[in-house]
Amino acid sequence: xxxxxxxxxxxxxxxxxxxxxxxxxxxxxxxxxxxxxxxxxxxxxxxxxxxxxxxxxxxxxxxxxxxxxxxxxxxxxxxxxxxxxxxxxxxxxxxxxxxxxxxxxxxxxxxxxxxxxxxxxxxxxxxxxxxxxxxxxxxxxxxxxxxxxxxxxxxxxxxxxxxxxxxxxxxxxxxxxxxxxxxxxxxxxxxxxxxxxxxxxxxxxxxxxxxxxxxxxxxxxxxxxxxxxxxxxxxxxxxxxxxxxxxxxxxxxxxxxxxxxxxxxxxxxxxxxxxxxxxxxxxxxxxxxxxxxxxxxxxxxxxxxxxxxxxxxxxxxxxxxxxxxxxxxxxxxxxxxxxxxxxxxxxxxxxxxxxxxxxxxxxxxxxxxxxxxxxxxxxxxxxxxxxxxxxxxxxxxxxxxxxxxxxxxx
Numbered sequence: 001x002x003x004x005x006x007x008x009x010x011x012x013x014x015x016x017x018x019x020x021x022x023x024x025x026x027x028x029x030x031x032x033x034x035x036x037x038x039x040x041x042x043x044x045x046x047x048x049x050x051x052x053x054x055x056x057x058x059x060x061x062x063x064x065x066x067x068x069x070x071x072x073x074x075x076x077x078x079x080x081x082x083x084x085x086x087x088x089x090x091x092x093x094x095x096x097x098x099x100x101x102x103x104x105x106x107x108x109x110x111x112x113x114x115x116x117x118x119x120x121x122x123x124x125x126x127x128x129x130x131x132x133x134x135x136x137x138x139x140x141x142x143x144x145x146x147x148x149x150x151x152x153x154x155x156x157x158x159x160x161x162x163x164x165x166x167x168x169x170x171x172x173x174x175x176x177x178x179x180x181x182x183x184x185x186x187x188x189x190x191x192x193x194x195x196x197x198x199x200x201x202x203x204x205x206x207x208x209x210x211x212x213x214x215x216x217x218x219x220x221x222x223x224x225x226x227x228x229x230x231x232x233x234x235x236x237x238x239x240x241x242x243x244x245x246x247x248x249x250x251x252x253x254x255x256x257x258x259x260x261x262x263x264x265x266x267x268x269x270x271x272x273x274x275x276x277x278x279x280x281x282x283x284x285x286x287x288x289x290x291x292x293x294x295x296x297x298x299x300x301x302x303x304x305x306x307x308x309x310x311x312x313x314x315x316x317x318x319x320x321x322x323x324x325x326x327x328x329x330x331x332x333x334x335x336x337x338x339x340x341x342x343x344x345x346x347x348x349x350x351x352x353x354x355x356x357x358x359x360x361x362x363x364x365x366x367x368x369x370x371x372x373x374x375x376x377x378x379x380x381x382x383x384x385x386x387x388x389x390x391x392x393x394x395x396x397x398x399x400x401x402x403x404x405x406x407x408x409x410x
Contacts, residue, residue, distance in 0.1 A: 007141045010155075012148040016133055016377035017041050023361070024371050037400035039327065040371040042188070042345065042389045044253045046319060048300070049312035052252060055303035059296045070295055075287045077104025077261065078298045084305045085261060095233040097263060101279070103286055104293050104301070107260040108218045108247035113138035114289075115214055115243060115262065116180070118281050119270075123179040126159040128171050130189055130378030130385075132216070135182040153380035162381050163190060169339060169348065170194050173205035179270075181206065183232075184216040186223060189378045189387035190348040191340015193228045199235045206241035210271050212278070213242040218260075221251035221317050223343045239265040243278075250345065251313045252304040259297040320345045323390035323397045330401030331388070334408045338388075345390040348375070352408075357383055368403040 013019070020040055028036060047053075062068040076082065082099040089095045105111050112134050116123075125139050136155065139145065145157035154160055159178050161171035169192035174181070183202060185194045206213050213232065220230040232238045247260035268278040303309045324341040331338050331349055341347035349372070351360040357374035364370050364386070373389070375382030390397065 005141065007143050007145075010140050010145060010147045011137060012150075012155075015137070016373070019377070020361075020371065020373055024365065027365055034369055036365075036369050036371060037396055037403060038371045038392060039388045039390075039397070039400050040373045042250070042391050044250065044255045044320075045392050046253060046316060048253050048257070049309070049316060051306070051308045051312060052300045052303045055309075056257075056296050056300040059299035063296075073292045073295055073298070075290055075292045076100075076283065077102065077293060078295070078302070081298050081302045081305075084302055088305050089231065089233070093231050093234055095231060097233065097239075097265065101263055101265050103262045103264060103282065104298060105260050105262060105286075105290070106258040106293050106297075107249060107254075108216060108245045109134055111245045111260060111262045112182075112214065112216060114285070115245070115282070116142050116144075117285055118278060119180060119212070124157075124159060124177065126161055126174050126178040126181045127379075128183065128187070129154070129160040129162050129380060130375060130382035131182065132184060132188045133378065135184075135214075135216075136379070153376075153383070160379070160381075163187070163192065164381055165339075168192060170198050173202050177209050177211075179209075179211050181211060181213050182216070183213055184218075185229075186219040186344035186346075187340075188216075188219065188344075189346055189373070189375065189382065190385075191342075191344035191346040192348075193223060193225070193343045196227065196229050196235060199229055199232055199238075203232070203235045203237045203241060207237050210269070211241065212268065212270060213238070215242050215244045216246075217244055218247040219250055219344055220246065221313065222321060222345055224321070225343055228343060233263070233265075239267050240269065243268070248301050248304055251317050252300070252309070253316060254297065254300070257294075257297050257300060259293055259301045319394070320390045323392065323394060326394075326397055326401055327388055327390060330405055334405045336404075336408070341388075341390070347388040347390070349386050349388050351375075351384050351386060354384070357386055360386055364404070364408075368400070368407040370400045370403055 082102045085102045086099040145155040163169040163171040169190040215232040244263040248254040264282045269275045328341040337350040339348040357376035361374045372386040375385030
């Protein structure tokens with residue numbers, strides 16, 4: 001008799017964002033005709049930039065002719081794109097990486113889940129708290145927990161690195177030994193960024209413990225303050241202990257186009273794997289389980305890394321950062337305490353009067369008709385906060401902020 005993977009049954013409740021959608025739909029059905037303003041899910045809203053869209057259209061035109069049609073590409077990604085990524089890291093970050101260390105994928109979320117296939121099932125995993133749900137859920141499904149503890153509001157077996165107001169929402173390395181650490185900066189959901197010294201503490205820990213850092217840098221283009229690393233490889237020693245995941249989703253608007261990459265340095269090593277082994281295993285995993293990202297999307301990604309494409313992407317990011325500034329200013333005017341939103345598209349907002357996250361979600365939806373994301377959905381340390389997203393049209397952001405100011409102050 002067939003049996004399901006029982007680790008799926010260990011997952012606590014439903015996935016956060018469908019639950020937000022379910023509650024929003026239920027409210028809308030009870031309040032027909034009332035416009036809902038959405039500052040919840042981090043889904044880009046603005047059109048693809050001209051040169052990037054044109055590059056993908058050109059690729060489609062090539063596919064229309066048998067003389068220029070291409071089918072399967074390299075599972076690791078088109079050579080031209082991988083070379084461009086290598087040059088990009090050198091020119092933008094001053095970091096030397098071989099093009100063979102880049103693996104193109106259909107997005108950072110997939111890589112964040114799939115990368116744990118490389119590591120043993122009994123690995124001890126540390127996650128930030130709060131954390132983007134895929135880091136936690138993929139390891140639950142991978143069998144690295146003993147189920148959810150309702151009293152502690154976390155999973156037994158995971159090590160939680162708490163990020164709260166007391167440490168500026170930047171956690172410290174674990175006190176005990178762990179094998180894998182998931183980090184995300186600029187952070188989703190809190191919007192916090194880490195200094196080079198703060199990241200060096202994690203790198204030093206990983207080198208000492210022979211641990212591996214899985215570093216999500218999907219929002220690095222939003223960093224505007226000098227001295228904040230945009231890749232973990234700006235930290236000495238990181239090439240020996242860190243895998244970096246990134247994406248075109250949030251800087252080029254590829255949330256629907258789907259394109260990202262991971263960096264798996266050849267110099268990585270672990271307790272039972274000498275240098276080169278982790279890189280080799282990930283390459284084998286991708287070749288076996290993945291047929292490569294869309295060649296149309298990769299044409300867009302290549303253009304996004306060109307001088308013209310980079311200029312367009314920076315303009316797009318500036319637009320969303322402008323939205324974030326409007327949200328921060330308006331929410332503060334409404335008496336709400338805000339964090340993030342300066343080097344990040346997310347504003348981490350403290351619920352007023354000690355309210356719980358879902359209670360404030362319902363309150364703000366009912367009073368101001370604005371959808372946000374409850375912080376408790378990102379972990380126990382997220383309780384008492386909501387994440388507010390800057391991804392929407394400017395006029396909708398302005399209307400949402402206006403509604404917050406008028407109705408929460410009223």
